[in-house]
Amino acid sequence: MKEFRELRRDRRTMAMIVFLPILLLVVFGYAANFEVADVTTAVLGPQADQAAANVLPTFDVVETDPDGTEQTATDLLQRNTADVAVLTGTQPTQVYVDGSALFSAQAAVSALNRLGDQVQVEILFNPDLKTSWVMVPGIVGLILMFVGTVVTSIGLVKERERGTLEQLAVMPIKPSTVILGKISPYFLLASLDMILVTVLGMLLFDVPFNGNVAAFALGAALFLFVVLGIGVFISTVSATVGQAIQTAFFFLLPQILLSGFIFPLDAIPWGVRWISYLLPLTYFTQISQGIMLRGAPIDSLWLPFLALTVMAVFVFAGAVLRFRRSLTPGKPRRHRHAKVAA
Amino acid sequence: MTFGAHEVSVRFGDLLALDRVTVDTDAGSLTAVVGGDGAGKSTLLRTVVGRVAPTSGRVLAPPPEQIGYQPSSGGTWPDLTVAENMDFVGGTYGLRGARLARRAAELTERAGLTAARDRLARDLSGGMRTKLGFCLAMLHEPTLLVLDEPSTGVDPVSRVELWRLLSEAAAAGTAVLLSTSYLDEAERATSVLVLEDGQTLLSGTPEEVVAGSPGVVVRTAAATRPEFAWRHADGFREWWPQAPDGGQPVEVDLEDVAIVASLTNHRGAS
Numbered sequence: 001m002k003e004f005r006e007l008r009r010d011r012r013t014m015a016m017i018v019f020l021p022i023l024l025l026v027v028f029g030y031a032a033n034f035e036v037a038d039v040t041t042a043v044l045g046p047q048a049d050q051a052a053a054n055v056l057p058t059f060d061v062v063e064t065d066p067d068g069t070e071q072t073a074t075d076l077l078q079r080n081t082a083d084v085a086v087l088t089g090t091q092p093t094q095v096y097v098d099g100s101a102l103f104s105a106q107a108a109v110s111a112l113n114r115l116g117d118q119v120q121v122e123i124l125f126n127p128d129l130k131t132s133w134v135m136v137p138g139i140v141g142l143i144l145m146f147v148g149t150v151v152t153s154i155g156l157v158k159e160r161e162r163g164t165l166e167q168l169a170v171m172p173i174k175p176s177t178v179i180l181g182k183i184s185p186y187f188l189l190a191s192l193d194m195i196l197v198t199v200l201g202m203l204l205f206d207v208p209f210n211g212n213v214a215a216f217a218l219g220a221a222l223f224l225f226v227v228l229g230i231g232v233f234i235s236t237v238s239a240t241v242g243q244a245i246q247t248a249f250f251f252l253l254p255q256i257l258l259s260g261f262i263f264p265l266d267a268i269p270w271g272v273r274w275i276s277y278l279l280p281l282t283y284f285t286q287i288s289q290g291i292m293l294r295g296a297p298i299d300s301l302w303l304p305f306l307a308l309t310v311m312a313v314f315v316f317a318g319a320v321l322r323f324r325r326s327l328t329p330g331k332p333r334r335h336r337h338a339k340v341a342a
Numbered sequence: 343m344t345f346g347a348h349e350v351s352v353r354f355g356d357l358l359a360l361d362r363v364t365v366d367t368d369a370g371s372l373t374a375v376v377g378g379d380g381a382g383k384s385t386l387l388r389t390v391v392g393r394v395a396p397t398s399g400r401v402l403a404p405p406p407e408q409i410g411y412q413p414s415s416g417g418t419w420p421d422l423t424v425a426e427n428m429d430f431v432g433g434t435y436g437l438r439g440a441r442l443a444r445r446a447a448e449l450t451e452r453a454g455l456t457a458a459r460d461r462l463a464r465d466l467s468g469g470m471r472t473k474l475g476f477c478l479a480m481l482h483e484p485t486l487l488v489l490d491e492p493s494t495g496v497d498p499v500s501r502v503e504l505w506r507l508l509s510e511a512a513a514a515g516t517a518v519l520l521s522t523s524y525l526d527e528a529e530r531a532t533s534v535l536v537l538e539d540g541q542t543l544l545s546g547t548p549e550e551v552v553a554g555s556p557g558v559v560v561r562t563a564a565a566t567r568p569e570f571a572w573r574h575a576d577g578f579r580e581w582w583p584q585a586p587d588g589g590q591p592v593e594v595d596l597e598d599v600a601i602v603a604s605l606t607n608h609r610g611a612s
Contacts, residue, residue: 163415170391171434172407 012246019250026272027257033267036107040266042076044068045088058111059084070094077124079300080290084108086119095119099126100293102134103264125210125293133208136201137288138261141281143197144220147190148227149234149251153244156182156235156323168327175327179320183228190224198292210295219287219301222308226280229316236322255281280315283307343404344368345390345486345517350399352385352540359385360540362399365519367533369485372508372518374531376600382540383521384414387490390519403486407435410484410516414491417475420464424455424474427463428481435482449477453507469500476507480516487511489520493527505530525597536600543603548596555599556606558582560589569609572601581605 007013038060043052048064055061062082065072073085073096083104087094095112097105106129112121126133159165159182168178201207209216230251238244256262258272259281265273276282283304290296290304298305346366352359360382367373375383388394390403391411403409411417419427428446432438437445450456453473463471472492479487489508493501505527512518512532520531528534529548536544536551544551562578565571571580581602585591594602 162420163413164417164419166388166393166413166415167411167417169393170406170409170411171431172405173434 012243016246016249020253023253023257027263030272031258031263031268033263034103036104036264036266038266039084039104039108039111040082041084041086041108042068042073042082043086043088044072044076045086045090047088051086051088051093055086056111056114058107059086070096074124078294078296080286080294080296081300090120092117093119095121097121097123098294099123099129100134100289101264101266102126102129102131104266105129125295130205132201132205133293134289135261136197136205136207137292138259138281138285139201140194140197140220140288141223141259141284142256142261143193144190144224144284145227145252145255145281147186147193148224149231150245150248151189152183152186152228152231153234153238153248154241155186156232157238157241157244160235160326161240165326175324178327179232179323183232186228186231187224190228191220194220207292209292211291212295212298215298215301216288216291218298219284219291219305219308222305222312223280223284223287225312225316226308229312229319231319232323233315233319236319236326255279258282259285261285277307280308280311283311343485343517345402345404346373346519347386347390347396348400348402350386350389350396350401352382352389352394353397358540360389360396363535363537363540363542364545365390365535366402367486367517367519369517370512370515371532372512372520372530373533373535374528375519375521375535375537376523376525376528377521377537377543378523380539381537383537384490385540386537387488387519387521390486391488404484407482408485410479410482410487412475412479412489412492414494414521416471417478418463418471421462423460423462424450424466425459427474427478431478432481437482445481445483446477449480452510453477454503467500469496469503472496472500472504473507476504480507480511483516485517487516487518487520489518491521491523493522493524501527525595525600529596534596536603538604538607543607544600552594552596552599555594555602556583557602558585558589558591559594559598559602560586561592562589570602570605572605 039058040062041055041059042063043061044065045068046066048066048068052061052064070087073087076082076085077096077098083098083101085096097108099105105123109121112119123129202209234244234247238247254275258276259279260276261281265276268276286304287301290301344366348364349362350360351362363386365373365375365386375386377383385394389396390401391409392403419430422430432442432446450459455470455474458466458470463474466474476492479489493504496504508518522528531548533547534545534551535542559579559581562580565578565580567580571578579592579598582589
């Protein structure tokens with residue numbers, strides 16, 4: 001009975017007990033699917049319209065371009081407009097597959113194999129369809145998320161738990177300086193972690209880095225602001241380290257399961273997929289996979305960059321303002337400083 | 343220069359944490375705020391240092407750079423060494439180089455922490471940690487030193503050492519405002535404020551407070567007025583509005599006076 005009474009009053013644990021089974025049921029019931037039913041396809045070349053009308057059911061034609069060339073096909077895949085590009089007018093028909101969209105590529109290759117010699121398939125960006133090539137860019141995001149959210153919130157909550165945040169608040173330093181001093185080491189550590197994981201991934205698994213390093217760094221920085229913001233927010237609603245870890249769990253688990261990092265977004269039904277588009281890791285994974293594997297130009301990734309920018313502004317600013325409030329409880333009414341004799 | 347709070351009230355939602363409380367301390371003097379748990383001691387001190395905004399009343403405090411504050415949690419960074427704690431806090435107050443080194447060495451020497459300079463704060467004993475917290479609060483030579491229950495949970499020997507440091511600070515001209523649950527400590531202060539449920543029960547110098555106590559306290563073997571009696575040594579002490587026949591009046595101390603004030607506050611002076 002004691003345990004039930006305590007549990008009833010521990011709302012976070014109760015939420016975990018109720019929320020977790022529902023989340024796992026929904027995810028593994030609806031979203032845990034590696035099979036992509038509709039592979040986005042562009043049909044190019046002189047017989048584009050005719051070919052588009054006769055594609056296999058696996059392929060969902062999103063673009064046709066009778067004037068399209070091999071270069072057009074590569075560009076469309078690189079910009080993630082389609083996962084497959086069919087170039088007609090050659091014998092046999094040339095089909096380009098985006099290997100960075102691993103599960104779509106596997107579905108496409110499996111369907112195309114049934115056509116035998118009628119098509120010649122070329123897999124771009126991940127020719128051997130290696131899982132590690134797709135996972136490493138996602139793991140970079142996971143590492144950033146772990147340091148930004150879990151480690152940051154623990155660091156801030158520890159300061160509050162041992163009462164030293166109170167002392168910092170009384171010291172003659174601006175709240176913004178306190179916040180900057182608390183957050184910047186985590187920003188730096190997460191950045192170093194990201195570089196380490198990226199380089200190790202390249203060395204150990206031969207993962208390519210085909211894109212612009214600056215664009216990748218910008219995406220990582222934006223993502224880091226979002227996850228640091230989540231970490232700061234968690235610290236403002238947690239009184240103990242245990243509570244912070246518990247709360248962070250609620251933020252981390254959906255991102256791991258629904259961001260497309262493990263299960264392909266294209267295989268998740270829209271009833272659940274909309275949640276994926278609220279999660280920052282979804283957008284960072286799109287950026288990191290796009291830049292590292294496909295060498296995608298930054299303008300083709302405008303949507304994930306925009307989403308992360310909006311999230312960074314709102315989440316980070318909101319969390320920092322909330323944290324700031326705990327440092328400045330408001331000016332006392334009629335408070336005044338006494339003049340002190342030298 | 344006098345610092346403190348005048349007629350300060352603090353309300354947290356429905357809870358009136360402080361009700362028109364006045365406290366002050368002058369340069370060179372030491373004011374003790376006494377009370378049990380939930381009396382409002384920490385709220386009053388946090389109001390004086392600017393952490394809590396009063397609902398009404400006036401706070402008189404120097405600018406933040408002239409305040410030294412030790413929160414009830416001790417105010418030390420456990421994963422930093424004694425020297426690193428000093429460097430961090432000193433740097434925050436603008437102390438650098440030789441000046442910081444000299445001041446830190448002087449304080450650690452006086453607090454008996456010189457040998458522990460390189461030990462992590464988390465590895466210090468409770469008494470040593472409290473003294474480190476005091477040193478950190480005193481590092482920048484504040485005009486007003488505010489200490490929230492510095493002696494709670496500290497062994498008697500360390501309490502004596504802490505009070506020596508406090509007395510030295512006051513003697514050097516610092517205005518000291520501290521809270522404590524120990525009435526015997528409060529007797530050593532220049533002035534005392536006794537709080538109960540956010541209200542002032544008693545205030546003044548310890549002598550004034552004792553002299554102003556109403557009625558008479560007698561020693562008895564068995565309590566005849568249990569609602570106004572409390573255990574003391576091997577018998578009881580009992581408060582009466584006037585000396586009862588045959589009672590043995592005793593010389594009251596601050597503890598007796600605070601108990602009488604609390605009992606009469608709750609049960610009426612009859």
